[in-house]
Amino acid sequence: MVEESKENKGSQINERSESGVTGRKIIYDKDGKPCRTCNTLLDFRMATGGSVASSQNQGNSEDSLEKKKIVPSKDCPPDVEELGRSSWTLLHSIAATYPEKPTGDQQQNLKQFISLFGKLYPCWFCGEDFQSYVEKKEPQVMTQEAFGRWLCDAHNEVNIKLGKPTFDCNLWKQRWKDGWEDGRCN
Numbered sequence: 001m002v003e004e005s006k007e008n009k010g011s012q013i014n015e016r017s018e019s020g021v022t023g024r025k026i027i028y029d030k031d032g033k034p035c036r037t038c039n040t041l042l043d044f045r046m047a048t049g050g051s052v053a054s055s056q057n058q059g060n061s062e063d064s065l066e067k068k069k070i071v072p073s074k075d076c077p078p079d080v081e082e083l084g085r086s087s088w089t090l091l092h093s094i095a096a097t098y099p100e101k102p103t104g105d106q107q108q109n110l111k112q113f114i115s116l117f118g119k120l121y122p123c124w125f126c127g128e129d130f131q132s133y134v135e136k137k138e139p140q141v142m143t144q145e146a147f148g149r150w151l152c153d154a155h156n157e158v159n160i161k162l163g164k165p166t167f168d169c170n171l172w173k174q175r176w177k178d179g180w181e182d183g184r185c186n
C-alpha cells in the first residue's frame with residue numbers, strides 16, 4: 001500500500017501509476033522500473049508484461065482473480081509479501097532472543113539495527129513508512145518484553161495500513177518464542 005504523496009516520487013511514477021491485477025497501485029523504483037520487492041508477484045508480472053496466469057488457478061471470474069495466487073519457484077527473488085513475511089520472522093526472532101536484561105551496548109546495537117533496517121529495507125516505501133514510525137514511536141530496547149511489544153505494535157501499524165486484522169500483542173511471546181500453550185509447536 002502506498003500513500004498518494006508517495007506516488008509523486010520519481011519522475012516516472014506519475015506516468016505509470018496504473019493499478020495492478022490485485023487492484024493495488026503498481027509501485028515503481030526511482031529509475032522508473034517496476035519495483036519487484038514493492039509489488040505482489042502478480043502485479044509485478046503484469047507491469048513487466050509477464051504472464052499473470054497461474055497454473056494453480058486459471059478461472060476467469062472476479063472471485064477467482066481476487067483469490068489468485070501465483071506460486072513462484074522457490075529460487076525466485078521475493079515479492080513484497082514474501083519479503084515482508086521473512087523480514088517479520090527475522091525481526092520477531094531477534095526480539096525473542098534479545099536478552100531480558102540487555103547491556104547498554106546491546107541496547108545501542110538494537111537501536112542502530114532498527115534504524116538501519118528501515119533505511120535499507122528493499123521495499124522503499126515500506127522502509128520509509130517504517131522510518132517514520134520509528135521517529136514517532138522510539139524503539140523500546142530496555143528489556144526483551146518491551147522490545148517484543150514495541151515490535152508487535154509496529155507490525156500492527158502495517159497490518160492496519162493493509163486492512164489486515166491486528167495481532168493480540170499479549171501473545172507475541174507464544175507466537176515467536178515459546179510456542180503456543182496447546183503444545184503444537186513442541
Ligand SMILES: Cc1cc2nc3c(=O)[nH]c(=O)nc-3n(C[C@H](O)[C@H](O)[C@H](O)COP(=O)(O)OP(=O)(O)OC[C@H]3O[C@@H](n4cnc5c(N)ncnc54)[C@H](O)[C@@H]3O)c2cc1C
Pocket residue numbers: 001080081082083084085086087088092121125126127129130151152153154155156158159161162164166167172175
Ligand atoms: C517493516 C515492514 C514494513 C512493511 N510495510 C509494508 C507496506 O507498506 N505495504 C505492504 O504491502 N507490505 C508491507 N510489508 C509487508 C507486510 O507487512 C506483510 O509481511 C505481507 O503483506 C505478508 O503478510 P502476511 O499476511 O503473510 O503476514 P505478515 O504480516 O508478514 O505476518 C507474518 C506472521 O506474523 C504474525 N503476526 C502478525 N501480526 C503480528 C504482530 N503485530 N506482532 C507479532 N506477530 C504478528 C502472524 O502469525 C503472521 O502470520 C512490510 C513489512 C515489513 C517488515
